Amino acid sequence: MPEITLYQFAADSGTESASPFCVKVHRALGLKGLEYKVRNVFSPKELSRINPEHKKLPVLGVGSEFIVDSTEIIKYLDANYSESQILRESDPWFVAMLEDWADVSLYWFAVYYRWQVSEHFDPFAKRAFAKLPLPLRWVIPGVVRKKTLKSLHAQGIGRFSESEIREQLRGHLAHLDRLVSEHEWMSGSEIGVADLAIFPLVRQFSLEAMPLCRPLVLEFERLQTWLKAVDAKTSTEHTVAVA
Numbered sequence: 001m002p003e004i005t006l007y008q009f010a011a012d013s014g015t016e017s018a019s020p021f022c023v024k025v026h027r028a029l030g031l032k033g034l035e036y037k038v039r040n041v042f043s044p045k046e047l048s049r050i051n052p053e054h055k056k057l058p059v060l061g062v063g064s065e066f067i068v069d070s071t072e073i074i075k076y077l078d079a080n081y082s083e084s085q086i087l088r089e090s091d092p093w094f095v096a097m098l099e100d101w102a103d104v105s106l107y108w109f110a111v112y113y114r115w116q117v118s119e120h121f122d123p124f125a126k127r128a129f130a131k132l133p134l135p136l137r138w139v140i141p142g143v144v145r146k147k148t149l150k151s152l153h154a155q156g157i158g159r160f161s162e163s164e165i166r167e168q169l170r171g172h173l174a175h176l177d178r179l180v181s182e183h184e185w186m187s188g189s190e191i192g193v194a195d196l197a198i199f200p201l202v203r204q205f206s207l208e209a210m211p212l213c214r215p216l217v218l219e220f221e222r223l224q225t226w227l228k229a230v231d232a233k234t235s236t237e238h239t240v241a242v243a
Ligand SMILES: N[C@@H](CCC(=O)N[C@@H](CS)C(=O)NCC(=O)O)C(=O)O
Pocket: 009, 018, 019, 020, 021, 055, 056, 057, 058, 068, 069, 070, 071, 103
């Protein structure tokens, strides 16, 4: 069997990667019970080598092949490793929609809380950029933050106050709490791709390093039980347990 390597953004406090898409792939590999190595990517040069077209992470290296994009990686894993199929013929239409909603909508709430909320950003920047030599360590966090805030503003979410965003996020979490109350997992009686896509985000909102949004997750008991259940089904030697 060819060796599998997950190229990712490095771990952050309470999570195996600062990127929810990288966490999603960790958890897909865990659900399949596959062994893999992890390589943290720091340099833009290495990113261009492994993902020249999109320059994004995660990238899955399988032998000499590179598979990019978490959605495509999950399809690849299902096609090439028959253990615990993640995508099923019988999946209802809303499974694909839930995955996409997590990836392109709920994701921005995580970006907002990490980059726009200073109480979260300042300690995060200290952790994430600690290895940069001076004076880059003083300059780069501000430059990356400015670029990210521009994206948040263009997306629209960045124009709302934190209290407005908190109410929107509370609404989303309430819907998710209802979903996992109606059946055990997000999309039915079996764990699937919707759980893998939503888990990294809800877990991120629940981190102790995110004191402004953590209380929101704590309002939803069934969502917390679900977080632990996904963790138990998908953990690997590289993942961090849900606190
Ligand atoms: N659709 C992609 C999204 C991946 C993505 O946006 N990754 C972010 C990290 S969370 C990234 O690589 N950002 C680097 C950049 O945009 O320059 C997936 O599902 O893998």
